[in-house]
Amino acid sequence: AQSVTQLGSHVSVSEGALVLLRCNYSSSVPPYLFWYVQYPNQGLQLLLKYTSAATLVKGINGFEAEFKKSETSFHLTKPSAHMSDAAEYFCAVRTPGQAGTALIFGKGTTLSVSS
């Protein structure tokens, strides 16, 4: 069964510092991977997705993620944090060829940004 593990339930950075949110997946085949962001009292918004076209994926708001098959990882990064980046971030996985099935989400990482 496929799954994702997000290491670190809470990450704190200073404004302008590097953001690194970790996600490791478990899947029998190379999966499709997603990062979503959730602001308080709102739904989830897609940040970026990996579809096997390129291992380095760029998303919205300056975020990017790199798919590393050897490490079964899909970590999310941003070079310089903004206060507005403070939110909950979720990694999710789906098996290719099963586009109709549900995404499986990790437990999430709360990002705090201090001035």
Place this chain on the structure above:
Amino acid sequence: DTGVSQNPRHKITKRGQNVTFRCDPISEHNRLYWYRQTLGQGPEFLTYFQNEAQLEKSRLLSDRFSAERPKGSFSTLEIQRTEQGDSAMYLCASSLSGTVTGELFFGEGSRLTVL
């Protein structure tokens, strides 16, 4: 551009009462998903429709839960004889078949509090 709409946004009820949530997906999307999210957790899959057919149900969807999508457009999620453990955010998402990755578009959620 209308996204996924959920109503009501908040519902407070007493234990034992029935509640119903409604989800209106993005108009051209034929797939609709329900997820449950509790505090500090990622979204957990409940059930999935393609058009009016309910194709997948999670083991989390107990007999007290029922979901419908009668005309393949909006969907309802009913919880009968609510319990305090049902308190959560109920998220609806939709997607369009035929896309490679099938990423989900989420509504803002319906928060249920059972007293």
